[in-house]
Amino acid sequence: MTDRGSGSRTTTTTTKGFPMKLTLFITVLITAYLVFCGVLIVQTGLFQSRTEQDDDSLVSLAAAPARNGNTPAEQTNASNVSAPAEPASAFDLSDLVGISAKPQTVTLGSLDPESGFKYELVLTSTGAAVSRATLSEFDDRNPDDPRPLILLSPLHNRETGRTLAVNGFETGPRSFPLGKLDWQVGPKTTDPDGARESVSFTAILNDSAGRNALKFTRTYRLQRDSYSLDCDLTVENLTDQPIRSKFQLQGPEGIGREGTGRDTRDIVAAFLRSDGTVESTRKDQAKLEKAAKRGIAEDLKLGVKYPDAHFLWAAVTNKYFTAIVRPVPRGEELYAQEIQLGPAQFVNPRPESQGEENISFTLSSQPFELSPAGADQASASFAVQLYLGSKDKGIFDKNELYDRLGYLHTINFMGCCCPQSLIRPLAFAIMSLMKWMYTMMGPLGNYGVVIMILVLLVRLLLHPITKKSQVNMMAMQKINSHPRMEEIKKKY
Numbered sequence: 001m002t003d004r005g006s007g008s009r010t011t012t013t014t015t016k017g018f019p020m021k022l023t024l025f026i027t028v029l030i031t032a033y034l035v036f037c038g039v040l041i042v043q044t045g046l047f048q049s050r051t052e053q054d055d056d057s058l059v060s061l062a063a064a065p066a067r068n069g070n071t072p073a074e075q076t077n078a079s080n081v082s083a084p085a086e087p088a089s090a091f092d093l094s095d096l097v098g099i100s101a102k103p104q105t106v107t108l109g110s111l112d113p114e115s116g117f118k119y120e121l122v123l124t125s126t127g128a129a130v131s132r133a134t135l136s137e138f139d140d141r142n143p144d145d146p147r148p149l150i151l152l153s154p155l156h157n158r159e160t161g162r163t164l165a166v167n168g169f170e171t172g173p174r175s176f177p178l179g180k181l182d183w184q185v186g187p188k189t190t191d192p193d194g195a196r197e198s199v200s201f202t203a204i205l206n207d208s209a210g211r212n213a214l215k216f217t218r219t220y221r222l223q224r225d226s227y228s229l230d231c232d233l234t235v236e237n238l239t240d241q242p243i244r245s246k247f248q249l250q251g252p253e254g255i256g257r258e259g260t261g262r263d264t265r266d267i268v269a270a271f272l273r274s275d276g277t278v279e280s281t282r283k284d285q286a287k288l289e290k291a292a293k294r295g296i297a298e299d300l301k302l303g304v305k306y307p308d309a310h311f312l313w314a315a316v317t318n319k320y321f322t323a324i325v326r327p328v329p330r331g332e333e334l335y336a337q338e339i340q341l342g343p344a345q346f347v348n349p350r351p352e353s354q355g356e357e358n359i360s361f362t363l364s365s366q367p368f369e370l371s372p373a374g375a376d377q378a379s380a381s382f383a384v385q386l387y388l389g390s391k392d393k394g395i396f397d398k399n400e401l402y403d404r405l406g407y408l409h410t411i412n413f414m415g416c417c418c419p420q421s422l423i424r425p426l427a428f429a430i431m432s433l434m435k436w437m438y439t440m441m442g443p444l445g446n447y448g449v450v451i452m453i454l455v456l457l458v459r460l461l462l463h464p465i466t467k468k469s470q471v472n473m474m475a476m477q478k479i480n481s482h483p484r485m486e487e488i489k490k491k492y
Contacts (some may be wrong), residue, residue, distance in 0.1 A: 013481055091239040093171060095208040100182040101125060106198045106233035108188070108222040110430050111136045115222035119151070119388055122188035127165030127179035128218040130229075131249070133388050135327075151321055151388055153254040153400065155358060157232065157348045164231055164325070164386065166216070167362070168248040176205060178216065195224050212238045224468075227274040227389040230328075236379040237370035244275065245370065249384070252316045252323035257355075265321040267344050267361055269302040270336050270406050273307035276310065278406030279304045283344060285359050300343040302361065310335040315410050322391050322410045326381035334404060338382055339363050393428060394435075430454075 104125050109117035113136050124131040131154050137145040152163055165179040183201035190197050198221040203212040215236040224228055237243050257263055270280045279331050281304050291299035302314065312335050313326035327336035342362035350356055363384075371377040387402075389395065391411045396402040413427045437453060438445045460465075479485060 001070075007051050018306045030229070035082075059167070066192075081261070091213055091241060092208040093174070093239070093243070095211060096171070096174060096176045096213070097206045097208070097210070098176065098178070098181045098203060099186040099206070103282075104185055104190055105131060105180050106185060106199045108199065109136075113137055117222065118227050121220075121222060121229065123199065123201075123220060124162065125146050125182045125201065126186050127181070128183040129165035129179065130252075130386070131162060132254075133163075133220060135321075135389065137169070138321075138423045149256060149321075151250055152323060155254055155257070157349060163250060163252050163254070163323075166218075166233065166247050167250050169214075170246050171243055172213075172241065178203060178247075179306065181220070183216075191221075197222050207239070213294070214238060227387050227395065229386040229388065230383065231386065232381060232383045234379055234381045235370065236373075238276055238373050239438035242372060243313070243370045244364050245369060246367045249325075249365070251314060251325050251345075251361040252386070253320070253347070253360040255316050255323055256319055256356060258319035258321070264317075264412075265359055266317050266412065267302065267359055268313065268322075268410050268411050268412075269304075269314040269315060269341055269361075270312040271304050271306065272312050273306055274308040274424060277301075278409065278447060279306060279309060279408035280406070282412065285346070285357065288344050288346040288359050289357065297343065300345070302341055302344055311341045312405055313407075314341055314363070316360060316414075317391065317410050322389070324387035324407060326387070326405065327363065328385055337366065339384070341366050347399075366380075371457070387486070393431065 053097075070204065075323040077118050102125075106123045106125075108123065109115075109119055111120045111134060115136075118134060119129060119136055122133045122134075129151060133151045134350040135149045136463075137153055138149040140149050155161060162179065165178065167179040168175045170176075171179050181203055181316045183203040186200040186202065188197065188199045198219060199221075201218045205216075206211050207213045215238055217232075217234040217236070219232045220229060233247075234303045235245065235247075252307070255265065257265060266282050267288070268280055270278055274280055281302055283299075284303065292299075303309075310333075311323050315322050315324040317323075327339035329336040330338070340363070342364045345360045345362065347349065347360060348356065349356045349358075367384060368380050369377075370380060387407070393408060396407045406422075411424075413423045426484045434447065434450050435453060438447060441449070
């Protein structure tokens with residue numbers, strides 16, 4: 001454009017049609033992107049009220065494949081959540097929701113040997129499981145700073161798998177990780193005479209509408225002067241429909257390695273045959289590690305080749321100590337049909353770090369059906385017993401139940417070629433003799449001196465045989481040194 005009113009010419013630039021459309025397009029695109037980002041921010045719940053965020057304490061699993069929920073930072077008590085007001089209808093179990101309580105621990109027993117308790121037990125609300133077990137009668141043999149011996153301890157960075165945790169509860173195709181849920185902890189109780197301590201844990205699962213559907217109660221009982229811990233699990237149906245379920249129970253985990261030499265940690269499983277004999281099978285950590293690395297599921301199974309054998313108990317052992325899990329039967333039988341042995345496990349929480357490997361096993365319940373709420377069979381109870389202590393023949397012989405269950409099978413004398421049926425009687429006889437000699441020495445008792453005396457006795461018993469062999473050897477030496485022997489050697 002030219003300004004004709006002045007003597008000079010001034011030129012301005014006019015925007016063409018195409019550049020204007022491009023600018024408009026870019027403006028709309030940027031605006032849509034900003035709106036989209038705003039919607040995403042709103043969906044994150046950043047601008048929600050605290051009341052709306054309380055639902056973050058829920059752990060939910062829908063139909064298979066299961067979604068493993070993580071325990072949230074904010075926790076809410078299950079009793080504080082009420083069912084929404086809506087018309088009564090059939091329960092919808094397509095999505096189970098658990099409400100985590102506040103994480104906490106409870107201690108049973110004592111480390112003071114004078115208290116009568118054989119160990120101190122730390123229970124955690126996460127999975128209502130055993131976190132740590134420390135023996136009161138043994139130390140870690142550290143000459144500089146001896147501490148009570150820790151038999152079971154939590155593994156590094158392990159979310160599930162704590163001892164006796166219910167890792168998976170199944171209802172049809174759905175599985176809920178009760179081992180990740182923080183259960184509600186009840187008050188710790190002590191009997192009037194102080195002979196027993198107990199504590200209960202409670203967890204409730206809601207259906208997709210927020211109504212209470214299943215209630216779980218776990219109770220631990222620890223008796224003075226006993227190496228056994230009693231644990232009960234009760235599952236109660238709160239719905240108006242029958243529920244068919246099963247669960248998986250974690251075995252002892254976190255048992256330490258004894259000594260710096262050969263790793264002697266094993267998994268032992270015992271079975272009762274129809275003739276009353278106890279048979280056992282054993283797999284060491286080296287075999288389990290090889291099977292886990294190769295992915296050979298068959299080598300992780302524990303069992304005996306007898307069709308009439310019934311599962312009795314399973315244990316994780318090291319050189320001197322053991323943790324034995326025994327399902328408690330409901331009837332007069334010695335074995336329980338409700339809980340069966342699952343596969344062995346090899347656990348390596350940090351593959352980049354050597355020495356933290358561990359072994360364990362799982363137990364699985366048989367499928368069971370719960371009647372609707374209010375019916376006679378609306379709940380089902382299961383009991384297990386956990387032995388924590390040394391592999392001591394004296395302890396196993398004094399307790400009639402331990403003797404009948406064959407806890408002696410946890411003791412392994414590591415015979416290279418001879419069967420345990422031949423080695424075990426001889427080894428036990430020598431051990432009994434050594435203990436008798438140690439007792440007879442009174443305050444001067446020392447197992448080093450006992451071994452020296454035992455060696456001397458063995459040499460005295462074998463003296464007639466060794467003397468005859470020495471006489472024969474000397475006679476042969478005399479013959480070989482005779483002058484005629486040299487002539488015979490040269491001639492022939």
